[in-house]
Amino acid sequence: MNEIFVIGGGPGGVKLAQELRAIGFEGKIVLIEENLLGGECTNVGCIPSKTLYNFSKICYKIKKLTGKSFSFDTKLIVNTIRRVINMIRKGIELNLKNAEVEVINARAVIQGDKIFFNSSSYNFDCVAICTGSIPVTLGYKHDRILTNRELWGQMLEDFINALSKGAKVLIVGGGYIGLETACMFSNLFDGSQFIVVEKEKNILNTADDEIIQEIHKSITKNSPNINILTNCSVKDIQYGPNSLIVEYDISGEIFKDEFDFVLFSIGRKPNIPIQDLNKIEVNEFLEVKGMRNVWAIGDVIGGKLLAHKAEFQAKIASRNIIDKLQGKESRHRYTKTNELQIPSVMFTIPEVGWYGLTEKELKNMQVDFVSKKANIASNPRAIVDNSREGFVKILYNNRGEILGVHMIAENVSEIISVPMVYNSETIVYPHPTISEIFGELL
Ligand SMILES: Cc1cc2nc3c(=O)[nH]c(=O)nc-3n(C[C@H](O)[C@H](O)[C@H](O)COP(=O)(O)OP(=O)(O)OC[C@H]3O[C@@H](n4cnc5c(N)ncnc54)[C@H](O)[C@@H]3O)c2cc1C
Numbered sequence: 001m002n003e004i005f006v007i008g009g010g011p012g013g014v015k016l017a018q019e020l021r022a023i024g025f026e027g028k029i030v031l032i033e034e035n036l037l038g039g040e041c042t043n044v045g046c047i048p049s050k051t052l053y054n055f056s057k058i059c060y061k062i063k064k065l066t067g068k069s070f071s072f073d074t075k076l077i078v079n080t081i082r083r084v085i086n087m088i089r090k091g092i093e094l095n096l097k098n099a100e101v102e103v104i105n106a107r108a109v110i111q112g113d114k115i116f117f118n119s120s121s122y123n124f125d126c127v128a129i130c131t132g133s134i135p136v137t138l139g140y141k142h143d144r145i146l147t148n149r150e151l152w153g154q155m156l157e158d159f160i161n162a163l164s165k166g167a168k169v170l171i172v173g174g175g176y177i178g179l180e181t182a183c184m185f186s187n188l189f190d191g192s193q194f195i196v197v198e199k200e201k202n203i204l205n206t207a208d209d210e211i212i213q214e215i216h217k218s219i220t221k222n223s224p225n226i227n228i229l230t231n232c233s234v235k236d237i238q239y240g241p242n243s244l245i246v247e248y249d250i251s252g253e254i255f256k257d258e259f260d261f262v263l264f265s266i267g268r269k270p271n272i273p274i275q276d277l278n279k280i281e282v283n284e285f286l287e288v289k290g291m292r293n294v295w296a297i298g299d300v301i302g303g304k305l306l307a308h309k310a311e312f313q314a315k316i317a318s319r320n321i322i323d324k325l326q327g328k329e330s331r332h333r334y335t336k337t338n339e340l341q342i343p344s345v346m347f348t349i350p351e352v353g354w355y356g357l358t359e360k361e362l363k364n365m366q367v368d369f370v371s372k373k374a375n376i377a378s379n380p381r382a383i384v385d386n387s388r389e390g391f392v393k394i395l396y397n398n399r400g401e402i403l404g405v406h407m408i409a410e411n412v413s414e415i416i417s418v419p420m421v422y423n424s425e426t427i428v429y430p431h432p433t434i435s436e437i438f439g440e441l442l
Pocket residue numbers: 007008009010011012013032033034035036037038039040041042044045046047049050106107108109130131132133148177271272273297298299300305306307308309310
């Protein structure tokens with residue numbers, strides 16, 4: 001095997017190509033990307049949204065300290081987002097160049113034992129599918145009905161300008177993307193209104209129940225211009241001359257309301273580049289079932305749809321590819337335990353982070369556990385930062401092993417992985433930091 005094809009240049013594909021080189025593959029690595037390097041994460045996901053989050057947090061903090069609204073020039077926001085995306089994409093291009101990865105701008109499709117791109121077909125020894133996922137909509141098409149792709153892409157400027165004048169936005173889906181989006185924009189534009197509708201009985205429904213309650217309470221308190229409606233699903237959207245008229249069902253009752261924009265964040269479906277296949281299944285070595293020498297990682301194989309999961313799987317798959325290349329059995333596994341160890345993070349105010357199992361899951365599994373919880377309110381850093389909402393909860397089994405960590409407080413996205421590596425006898429937490437709370441619980 002002296003040539004490896006990587007399809008997709010998002011976090012998964014880029015990391016996989018780099019890892020292959022880093023662990024000693026000397027042959028040709030060809031990365032085929034149909035759109036922009038960086039994928040969903042860099043161009044229309046993690047990076048633009050967290051750049052906006054930075055602006056949003058500043059507004060929130062100033063308003064909390066002074067009681068007065070603060071706003072940024074909309075051009076500054078849009079230009080900063082574009083600049084940050086470009087900077088990160090340039091870094092990716094440079095890293096791939098340094099790793100001597102050949103990048104081809106084309107759409108690739110696998111048919112049988114051949115890969116097709118740029119109107120040619122090639123036999124392959126090894127392919128890694130890293131093609132990500134596509135946002136799900138309910139089939140509505142209108143220039144003010146958006147997914148993350150339009151929002152952070154061609155519509156960003158129009159959307160932000162409309163919000164700066166006061167707009168009414170419906171966000172369909174109360175998962176982490178819908179909630180982050182609502183919080184960020186609502187803090188920046190407090191003259192606009194945001195309704196988040198969630199069809200389940202709770203927002204963020206895979207999180208621990210106490211986290212769900214706390215974040216629901218915090219969002220409602222910190223952002224009076226967000227209204228969260230649960231047990232609520234969209235029935236119909238009509239296109240009026242100046243607005244979108246939405247009919248929704250709240251616990252069996254039908255309501256109608258008018259909006260300037262509707263944002264869909266109701267889930268994603270895999271973006272599969274294999275002819276006549278609509279689901280990719282992999283074994284624990286991340287090799288596609290029923291195919292020879294085809295691996296798949298990241299959003300395209302489902303599970304947690306997060307950039308750091310795609311990158312973690314890239315490390316595992318690259319090693320298995322090299323094992324195969326050297327005629328060895330694949331040795332590196334991605335298991336259910338690994339999936340549980342992938343931290344989920346949500347960049348709301350306050351932030352949420354968790355990994356492992358929730359109390360409800362442990363009860364359903366009839367596992368005995370102990371829950372230790374500490375509130376953030378008395379943490380010195382939280383007091384300094386005037387940000388005392390939240391708590392940290394750690395669930396242990398009777399051998400003292402951690403089964404789940406659930407955090408809600410400012411900046412917890414930075415420290416959620418700490419309990420995975422802690423050694424209680426030697427670890428010292430710097431003062432004053434939120435991480436000191438682990439000293440009480442671990
Ligand atoms: C609004 C939003 C915010 C998010 N925020 C976060 C966050 O804060 N933290 C986090 O961890 N995750 C976040 N995510 C999720 C994260 O973006 C994804 O989990 C991550 O991008 C998945 O990486 P991937 O490499 O599997 O796929 P992608 O990033 O989707 O990359 C796949 C690439 O493959 C290309 N491609 C697809 N098909 C073909 C083909 N046939 N031929 C050639 N190229 C092809 C695509 O153009 C794309 O560039 C966010 C997502 C969204 C939508």
